[in-house]
Amino acid sequence: MTADADSPCVFTRGIETLELPIRHGEGKFLTASDEIRRHMNDAHLVPLRYVNGDGRPTESYPDNPNGSPEGVAALCDETGRVFGMMPHPEAYQHRTNHPQWTRRPDLPDEGQGLAIFRNAVDFLRRS
Numbered sequence: 001m002t003a004d005a006d007s008p009c010v011f012t013r014g015i016e017t018l019e020l021p022i023r024h025g026e027g028k029f030l031t032a033s034d035e036i037r038r039h040m041n042d043a044h045l046v047p048l049r050y051v052n053g054d055g056r057p058t059e060s061y062p063d064n065p066n067g068s069p070e071g072v073a074a075l076c077d078e079t080g081r082v083f084g085m086m087p088h089p090e091a092y093q094h095r096t097n098h099p100q101w102t103r104r105p106d107l108p109d110e111g112q113g114l115a116i117f118r119n120a121v122d123f124l125r126r127s
Contacts, residue, residue: 001073002049008045008078009047009083010081012048017055019092022087045077048074049070050063093114095107
């Protein structure tokens with residue numbers, strides 16, 4: 001996944017990419033109109049997108065497990081404080097939570113999912 005640096009989302013600040021587990025393939029994100037989709041993109045309300053190996057948003061499996069258009073993996077509101085996402089950051093808090101942890105010595109002890117929660121705590125401390 002890649003993060004939109006211009007998004008107001010407080011949960012994804014300072015994050016460039018994330019590797020997070022999924023728990024299902026359901027939950028495909030759709031908009032009611034192209035106007036809504038354009039507004040979301042123009043306002044940077046899509047803080048995370050599923051991307052392919054080249055780092056481009058994709059609708060193709062397995063990089064995008066549910067085929068959400070434009071690779072939408074998460075949404076936020078205009079304040080950046082309301083956040084919803086399909087991947088599961090709570091499931092990757094430590095390197096041993098990664099499905100390839102026994103084969104990937106390059107994984108840090110702290111799982112990437114923890115960054116989402118650290119950002120939330122940091123935001124609250126500053127508020």
